[in-house]
Amino acid sequence: MRNIVPAVAAAALAIISSPAAAHAGTGLAGGFASGFMHPLSGWDHLLAMVSVGLWGAFLGRPLIYLLPVTFPLMMVVGAIAGMFALPMPPVEIGIALSVLVLGGCVAAAFRAPVWLAVSVVATFALFHGYAHGRELPSAADPIGYSTGFVLATGALHVVGIAIGLAADHRRGAVAVRLAGGAIAVLGVAFLVQAAGA
Template sequence: MRQSLKSGLLALIAAAIPAAAYAHPAIGEAAGFSHGFAHPMTGLDHVLAMVMVGVLAFQLGGRATWLLPATFVLVMAFGGALGMAGVNVPFVEIGIALSVIVLGAVVALNIKAPVAAAMAVVGLFAVFHGHAHGAEMPENAAGITYAVGFMMATAILHMAGLALGFAIGRGGERSGFLATRLAGGFATIAGVGILTGLI
């Protein structure tokens, strides 16, 4: 039980460390694929939301294990296109912070939502994350390679969340449930900190 709890928390912390060390990369600091790949990886808000999508997908199981991550990545690409085109989407930063709070709470409470409803929620939040990525694309970056970069990084973070869910689940029903609640609770508290500007 202790080993499972420890493994799950260490995986979540390891995923969040790069984000805690950096905010978003500066515009013009890199271009194309490398900048696009770095953007989701270097924001605590993005990392936590993506990992929680993966954990939620694992919790729901079945088709959700691939439908939720796929929905997020595809809708995020649409949001990214809006950001690159300069189309205004209101409350982007608030939406991103709320995504961390809501997804963390859903994971912590082990809410078994219908897959369609979970896809709708994940898709809504994906628009905000995608818009942030697209709007912060440096002028000297190629749009296609930049988009491929942030989509690939997001998919990797989703896989990290699925792996975290699997690692937690191996610890047994009781210890796994506790570890999941702690991971989701950590994300929710961090999301509140991001929303209020404390983080």
């Protein structure tokens, strides 16, 4: 875990120099494989998903299980809302806030009660799902694409949980909190970018 801070710093530089959103384009080619790779290509989604896992690992049972289940389920609800173009607050701002807030919760080691943690994660999942739901009708294989996307999202949660559990000692926990702080700072950058778009 000693190398996590330099790794996060390197990732931050790469993120700042590349587009923030995985959902910046229009139209989606392919099916399952394309859907699986999509969350891995956008830093905002990737960082939010890993943060959900990190926060769940920190909060322990039952949230270590509830948060990674809540997010994909509510993301599907958001995707359906996006497919039907239902009214929603500015989506890119909501996604940027998810990176900022979830990273901040990890950095602050915020021990939210179950209802609050689930509500925060569910709300942000709606924004992430909505953004991708707007693109989904143009996919060549919407079912395959959606399945791949949800599985990749779950995998990113598991990565966050694994990192959080591996850091279950003092120095490791500090490194994870520093990583959460770096994620929150990137959330601020995403927010500025989204507000200016």
